[in-house]
Amino acid sequence: MPVLTLREAPPERLDFLAVNPLALSGLSQGDAERLVVGTTRRGLVLGDCFTVALDGSDTLTIAGGHERLDRVGAAMSEGAIRVEGDVGQRLGAGMAGGSLTVTGNAGPFAGSGATGGTIVIEGDAGDHAGGAVHAAKVGLDGATLVIRGSAGDYLGDSMRRGLIVVERAGAFAGARMIAGTIAAGTVGDHPGYGMRRGTLVVGGHGSLMPTFVETGALDLVYLRLLAKSLRPVSARHADLLANAPNGVPKRYSGDLATIGKGELWVAA
Amino acid sequence: MAAWVKGGATDADAAVMAAARLLSSAHAPVFAGLNAEVAAIRAAYDLAGRIGASVDTAGGDATYADLGALARVGAMQAPPAEVAGRADAVLVVGEAPLKSPLVERLRGTKPVRGRAAGAERSIHHLRSNQDLAVQIAHLRAHARGHMTSDAGMAETARAMASALYGAVLYDPGELGTLGIEMLQGLAMDLNESTRCFALSVSDGTQDRAALQVAAWTTGQATRVGFGRRVPEQDPWRFDADRQARAGEADAALWLASLPTPRPTWLKTLPTVALVGADAAPDLAEVVIRVGEPGRETGGVLWNEGRAGLSYRAPEQGADLPTAADIIARIAAAVAGRGAVAGRSAVANSEDA
Numbered sequence: 001m002p003v004l005t006l007r008e009a010p011p012e013r014l015d016f017l018a019v020n021p022l023a024l025s026g027l028s029q030g031d032a033e034r035l036v037v038g039t040t041r042r043g044l045v046l047g048d049c050f051t052v053a054l055d056g057s058d059t060l061t062i063a064g065g066h067e068r069l070d071r072v073g074a075a076m077s078e079g080a081i082r083v084e085g086d087v088g089q090r091l092g093a094g095m096a097g098g099s100l101t102v103t104g105n106a107g108p109f110a111g112s113g114a115t116g117g118t119i120v121i122e123g124d125a126g127d128h129a130g131g132a133v134h135a136a137k138v139g140l141d142g143a144t145l146v147i148r149g150s151a152g153d154y155l156g157d158s159m160r161r162g163l164i165v166v167e168r169a170g171a172f173a174g175a176r177m178i179a180g181t182i183a184a185g186t187v188g189d190h191p192g193y194g195m196r197r198g199t200l201v202v203g204g205h206g207s208l209m210p211t212f213v214e215t216g217a218l219d220l221v222y223l224r225l226l227a228k229s230l231r232p233v234s235a236r237h238a239d240l241l242a243n244a245p246n247g248v249p250k251r252y253s254g255d256l257a258t259i260g261k262g263e264l265w266v267a268a
Numbered sequence: 269m270a271a272w273v274k275g276g277a278t279d280a281d282a283a284v285m286a287a288a289r290l291l292s293s294a295h296a297p298v299f300a301g302l303n304a305e306v307a308a309i310r311a312a313y314d315l316a317g318r319i320g321a322s323v324d325t326a327g328g329d330a331t332y333a334d335l336g337a338l339a340r341v342g343a344m345q346a347p348p349a350e351v352a353g354r355a356d357a358v359l360v361v362g363e364a365p366l367k368s369p370l371v372e373r374l375r376g377t378k379p380v381r382g383r384a385a386g387a388e389r390s391i392h393h394l395r396s397n398q399d400l401a402v403q404i405a406h407l408r409a410h411a412r413g414h415m416t417s418d419a420g421m422a423e424t425a426r427a428m429a430s431a432l433y434g435a436v437l438y439d440p441g442e443l444g445t446l447g448i449e450m451l452q453g454l455a456m457d458l459n460e461s462t463r464c465f466a467l468s469v470s471d472g473t474q475d476r477a478a479l480q481v482a483a484w485t486t487g488q489a490t491r492v493g494f495g496r497r498v499p500e501q502d503p504w505r506f507d508a509d510r511q512a513r514a515g516e517a518d519a520a521l522w523l524a525s526l527p528t529p530r531p532t533w534l535k536t537l538p539t540v541a542l543v544g545a546d547a548a549p550d551l552a553e554v555v556i557r558v559g560e561p562g563r564e565t566g567g568v569l570w571n572e573g574r575a576g577l578s579y580r581a582p583e584q585g586a587d588l589p590t591a592a593d594i595i596a597r598i599a600a601a602v603a604g605r606g607a608v609a610g611r612s613a614v615a616n617s618e619d620a
Binding site for chain 2: 041135176194211256
């Protein structure tokens with residue numbers, strides 16, 4: 001298993017776009033150590049910050065993460081990366097396949113534009129997790145993003161496809177959502193701001209938008225199917241639908257400022 | 269010329285050399301403020317490209333709130349002169365736009381051209397008694413006919429829909445990207461049946477001049493970094509305040525030949541400050557007094573009324589250098605030290 005071991009805290013933000021199992025599998029030890037990862041005129045290379053040990057397999061371990069490691073697993077299409085520690089912005093951005101696990105916290109824009117694969121953040125995620133970066137049309141776009149801790153504001157902003165499962169999220173979760181599903185233990189104020197379509201399933205929430213209207217407590221077959229698909233990812237989130245504390249969950253429809261075809265299911 | 273290095277008065281040459289020394293020995297310098305005339309902003313971009321600095325502006329958050337919405341959904345935007353000349357209904361969103369002299373001008377005049385010429389002008393106000401972005405969404409839901417529950421919102425929506433030429437004034441920093449995108453959606457919805465345009469009220473900085481320079485220099489907006497030689501735009505990474513807080517920037521050039529609120533990091537980060545009349549010895553490690561464009565020196569500035577760049581002649585003669593001159597002298601001194609972007613160049617400058 002290839003292992004990159006962080007020797008000391010990086011003096012600047014590092015860009016890991018070119019560091020993934022597939023890219024490393026074709027490189028010699030020396031070539032891998034000479035991969036440019038610096039973002040300032042220092043011109044740092046991988047070997048400046050990490051001890052590199054390669055064996056050609058498709059699972060890369062980054063032993064010792066740091067909040068300055070940007071774009072870890074970005075554009076990855078196969079294989080697996082496990083980061084023991086924190087990462088910076090754009091974790092798994094544009095990822096098409098494979099799996100990505102971070103044992104610590106992630107910076108903003110985790111999973112932005114990811115079309116496939118699974119991203120698991122065992123700690124917290126910053127703002128815009130599964131959200132769109134500047135000028136991008138969409139956020140998460142088909143991948144599965146699991147956040148075991150808290151996410152910041154704007155979770156799943158402009159998300160178009162895929163699934164986000166999170167324990168707690170900040171304000172404006174699911175803002176400008178185009179489609180896809182977010183399941184959250186709790187969300188902050190104004191979930192679903194400007195959403196067009198898509199599904200939010202929450203255990204609790206802050207202030208609701210005045211442009212969401214309650215459409216009843218409904219027991220739909222679709223909810224049981226959704227719960228079934230959530231269960232392998234998180235039984236607790238599946239139970240929000242299948243075993244809601246107050247019986248069947250309440251459904252709100254919105255955002256009526258747009259076409260209003262989104263839905264917010266509240267279990268509590 | 270007034271100049272100070274570490275609080276002590278010095279001459280121009282010594283200050284320029286100190287500035288060049290400070291900037292050329294840095295690994296990740298930040299150029300911030302850019303509240304200055306176009307020539308100075310151009311010179312700053314040139315120097316930033318040479319030494320691998322990143323660039324941000326004094327009003328970066330507000331600028332990117334506007335740009336974020338523009339890049340996603342476009343904009344129905346009108347300049348102030350058009351709004352004053354044509355609008356028969358104006359909606360002021362939030363409190364910040366009320367500080368603009370444009371609002372008083374709109375209150376005191378009538379539309380004089382276009383479809384609404386000669387009509388009375390009605391001014392409506394959306395107060396920020398709760399989240400403004402949420403209120404705009406609420407208004408848009410009423411304008412689309414999806415909601416009728418709030419009488420005030422319904423009345424405002426009716427007034428804008430029945431106008432011949434509506435205008436919506438907002439402050440991008442107060443409203444934020446989500447609210448601006450919603451507001452642009454409202455303007456686009458209204459344009460299905462009448463005319464309606466948004467007008468982003470500037471915070472008075474030269475951010476829009478910097479945007480023009482950034483566009484023709486890099487093909488991108490501000491918040492660009494040259495650390496990897498090619499310009500990279502990343503509004504999160506190159507936010508100067510964030511870089512200073514995170515300890516990523518190791519030196520700064522603060523360019524503010526016009527009066528500008530100062531960031532808190534100015535005294536904690538090794539900084540070269542090029543400032544106008546509010547220059548003071550303890551402002552930064554190196555402080556150089558430059559002429560204020562439009563008052564002490566001539567310069568091309570953003571003209572808010574015309575929404576374009578125009579030359580402003582000095583109001584009074586002053587024996588002060590322009591910020592562009594000083595930056596060009598710093599650039600020449602930096603080049604003399606061999607400090608241009610790249611790993612070996614930094615190593616060389618460290619050896620020196």
